[in-house]
Amino acid sequence: MNAIVTVVGQDRVGIIAAVCNRLAGHNVNILDISQTILQGAFTMVMAVDVSASAASFGELGQSLNELGAEMGLSIRIQREEIFDAMHHI
Amino acid sequence: MLNQKEILSTVEMIDQQHLDIRTITMGISLLSCCDPDPGRACEKVYEKICRCAEKLVKTGQDIEDEFGIPIVNKRISVTPMAMVAGASETEDYVPFALALDRAARSCGVNFIGGYSALVQKGMTKADERLIRSIPEALARTELVCSSVNVGSTRAGINMDAVALMGRVIKETAAATADRDGLGCAKLVVFCNAVEDNPFMAGAFHGAGEAEKVINVGVSGPGVVYHALKSVRGQPLDVAAETIKKTAFRVTRMGQLVAQEASRRLDTPFGIVDLSLAPTPAIGDSVARILEELGLEVCGTHGTTAALAMLNDAVKKGGVMASSSVGGLSGAFIPVSEDEGMIAAARRGTLCLDKLEAMTCVCSVGLDMIAVPGDTPAETISAIIADEAAIGMVNNKTTAVRILPTPGKTVGDTIEMGGLLGSAPVMPVHPESSAGFISRGGRIPAPLHSLRN
Numbered sequence: 001m002n003a004i005v006t007v008v009g010q011d012r013v014g015i016i017a018a019v020c021n022r023l024a025g026h027n028v029n030i031l032d033i034s035q036t037i038l039q040g041a042f043t044m045v046m047a048v049d050v051s052a053s054a055a056s057f058g059e060l061g062q063s064l065n066e067l068g069a070e071m072g073l074s075i076r077i078q079r080e081e082i083f084d085a086m087h088h089i
Numbered sequence: 090m091l092n093q094k095e096i097l098s099t100v101e102m103i104d105q106q107h108l109d110i111r112t113i114t115m116g117i118s119l120l121s122c123c124d125p126d127p128g129r130a131c132e133k134v135y136e137k138i139c140r141c142a143e144k145l146v147k148t149g150q151d152i153e154d155e156f157g158i159p160i161v162n163k164r165i166s167v168t169p170m171a172m173v174a175g176a177s178e179t180e181d182y183v184p185f186a187l188a189l190d191r192a193a194r195s196c197g198v199n200f201i202g203g204y205s206a207l208v209q210k211g212m213t214k215a216d217e218r219l220i221r222s223i224p225e226a227l228a229r230t231e232l233v234c235s236s237v238n239v240g241s242t243r244a245g246i247n248m249d250a251v252a253l254m255g256r257v258i259k260e261t262a263a264a265t266a267d268r269d270g271l272g273c274a275k276l277v278v279f280c281n282a283v284e285d286n287p288f289m290a291g292a293f294h295g296a297g298e299a300e301k302v303i304n305v306g307v308s309g310p311g312v313v314y315h316a317l318k319s320v321r322g323q324p325l326d327v328a329a330e331t332i333k334k335t336a337f338r339v340t341r342m343g344q345l346v347a348q349e350a351s352r353r354l355d356t357p358f359g360i361v362d363l364s365l366a367p368t369p370a371i372g373d374s375v376a377r378i379l380e381e382l383g384l385e386v387c388g389t390h391g392t393t394a395a396l397a398m399l400n401d402a403v404k405k406g407g408v409m410a411s412s413s414v415g416g417l418s419g420a421f422i423p424v425s426e427d428e429g430m431i432a433a434a435r436r437g438t439l440c441l442d443k444l445e446a447m448t449c450v451c452s453v454g455l456d457m458i459a460v461p462g463d464t465p466a467e468t469i470s471a472i473i474a475d476e477a478a479i480g481m482v483n484n485k486t487t488a489v490r491i492l493p494t495p496g497k498t499v500g501d502t503i504e505m506g507g508l509l510g511s512a513p514v515m516p517v518h519p520e521s522s523a524g525f526i527s528r529g530g531r532i533p534a535p536l537h538s539l540r541n
Contacts, residue, residue, distance in 0.1 A: 006097065034093050036093070045096050057155045058155075061157075078157030078158075081345060082345060086095075086338045087095040
């Protein structure tokens with residue numbers, strides 16, 4: 001199952017490393033990463049495959065939330081279908 | 090392939106513009122629970138609701154977690170209780186309300202709707218018993234919502250029922266006086282009630298519906314407001330087009346969630362309700378959308394026209410995004426639940442008469458309006474009659490949810506908290522309508538041709 005991870009917040013050293021590490025820890029495979037600075041805010045969107053992860057979707061979300069809280073970032077994971085539904089016919 | 094801009098726009102809608110699914114409502118038929126023994130019937134009601142809706146809240150939470158979209162309410166609607174209780178040999182229907190309340194608690198939902206009667210043409214004994222039991226039922230339960238349909242375009246308006254409902258609303262306020270008359274916030278009087286409405290307090294599961302069904306109500310005033318900011322000052326057709334596009338996106342999300350819930354709960358998908366449902370939160374207001382269109386304060390001249398455009402554009406955008414649209418589907422204007430409406434009412438710009446005009450062009454009616462506690466029952470009945478007449482003649486659903494709060498008068502504010510918000514007490518006309526209401530009888534159904 002594919003999902004989208006979005007990370008938004010103040011830029012600092014090691015954000016990508018920390019998020020990738022956390023995802024690797026849950027056996028989540030990263031398919032695509034795009035990262036930019038939007039209006040001064042660090043903004044990263046990742047497409048990931050969670051099918052090999054032992055953690056449930058809720059646990060993954062919780063784990064990323066905790067990482068976000070530690071680093072002062074907003075990190076969320078959502079199933080890809082919601083974006084498809086809203087933007088593509 | 091998704092691009093970053095699309096993804097971030099969705100995240101922003103959820104994070105900053107209050108985009109959410111307002112409710113997943115499971116409709117459950119209770120017709121199979123009829124029993125001559127009232128105790129047995131209540132047991133069957135409790136057991137069936139718990140069996141059908143056991144996983145509703147958990148499933149809603151799972152979908153929330155996975156899709157990252159808040160689902161604010163999980164609710165249940167049931168067959169109008171007068172139809173079920175009418176089979177039992179009893180005159181006391183309050184135990185049925187208590188059974189609904191218990192079942193709602195066991196399932197973990199935040200409201201259960203369907204303590205209802207449909208009396209647009211006439212009242213059965215069961216209908217009358219149920220209606221007369223509403224004040225006690227709402228005082229002794231917390232999660233039960235009640236509705237009564239008093240008119241329709243086909244049947245006209247049952248003015249005996251309208252007169253009775255004025256008294257029932259007053260009694261309900263009195264019975265819940267210790268909670269600022271909160272019972273009235275859970276009681277709706279309809280004309281042309283719909284059978285698949287997922288929104289409270291007027292939800293019930295119509296007799297023409299399946300055994301059980303999943304209906305979803307979307308929301309999104311904040312998203313529409315933000316989209317309109319980007320076309321500020323441009324012609325109204327550009328604004329309408331912007332609203333349509335936004336409503337389309339919001340509804341697609343609602344459709345996805347509805348299908349997912351339906352699949353996981355093994356329950357047929359019913360409808361998506363395209364309503365713009367405000368909350369008291371800043372930035373989630375229908376009134377502020379109207380003001381963004383160029384009105385200084387909601388309620389001033391031009392408000393009805395702006396609302397008509399908004400309501401129509403939401404439907405046009407939403408209807409293409411869902412395989413099945415139903416429910417109330419329109420912009421809601423509940424005064425106490427909309428931060429901008431509260432402000433406009435406090436200022437005195439938004440008055441009862443203007444709200445009545447606004448209900449001619451939008452869903453649903455005079456909703457969550459606080460009036461002085463000493464408002465006569467006949468005046469409340471007359472307000473209901475006016476609103477029902479608008480629905481009857483215009484072939485649309487209208488409703489009245491009015492709060493004659495004991496001990497409160499114009500200038501006071503009642504606080505209900507949560508999604509119900511707070512309402513400034515609005516003045517009503519002091520001149521009497523008692524002579525009109527005491528006539529009773531029926532207002533015949535209107536002509537369906539020569540429509541001007």
